[in-house]
Amino acid sequence: MDFCPESLHYELLAEVGEGSFGKVYKAREVGEKQRLLAVKKLNFRWESEEAGIPPFMIREVALLRKMGYFNHPNIVKLLDASAVSIGSALDLTLVLEYIDQDLSTFLSKAPACGLGRDLIKDVMQQLLQGLDFLHTNLVLHRDLKPENILVSSRREIKIADFGLARIHTYNIALTPGVVTLWYRAPEVLLNSVYMSSVDMWSAGCIFAELFLLRPLFKGYTEVQQLQKIFEVIGLPSEGDWPQESPILYSESLGPRGSCTNLLPNLDQDENDLLSHCLLFNPNRRISAAKALTHPFFVKHGRFPPNDEPKLLRFCDQE
Ligand SMILES: Nc1ncnc2c1ncn2[C@@H]1O[C@H](COP(=O)(O)OP(=O)(O)O)[C@@H](O)[C@H]1O
């Protein structure tokens, strides 16, 4: 099966990433353009006897390609997608524009005293614009984290690794324990129903990380992840707890009461936006579109030259 009338030709240069289902390579286009490309190769094995590409996979890749046509500046561009199936094995190849680094690498190179406030604002604004676009098109990311956000040399933020959520979910049972819990919304940890607000939770975790330069909630089991969350946002009321969850409500999961000043040293707007991203109840959590109109983005213009709080204030923590 080929999704493109004319496939791109390229040579692989180096491996740049290894995920749960395959590898990502840096590549160079052969021919006139010589563009740098990222080639993502995913391999799947089916349990079922039926050969061929499952229809849901065809739908997902078609959706990815559709998203590519819009050319949104904050979504990594998919240039080609092809799939080959041999018996119960399937090789899916995605060819993407190459972007210099991911946000995790970018943050690891940040000065120890922190990122400038204008930079944090710019990164968040672009991230939310990308998310708003995905959500408007009814696409959930479901695994938003610094490794899945790319930062170009011109400081453009591009969301990557999206649209495969359903394909990944299908395979996740086969590869347990590979997915980080740190950016996961409580309703996902609690096995409850979820919607686009899961990505806003992750965006909130990333917002905090831009200040802290370390993940906000670092749990290693679902229950521990929830405990870390409640230490900061407070234990929700029992009425907000999803009834169908296999994890039962318990006072021992965290301290009571909700707190709106989640992080010390953030100003009022920063804390307000953060606390609206990190609301336990997904129905009350802020949407990407709404977040973009928050005073954090619209109130302040540029800081007067002497008032720029350039270096953040977390040097004394951890
Ligand atoms: N378009 C790209 N340009 C450059 N590097 C990329 C690109 N896409 C992904 N990468 C790198 O490869 C890693 C894995 O890619 P990703 O799409 O997240 O796959 P996985 O499903 O394996 O997590 C990313 O964390 C990033 O460092």
Ligand SMILES: [Mg+2]
């Ligand atoms: Mg990834």
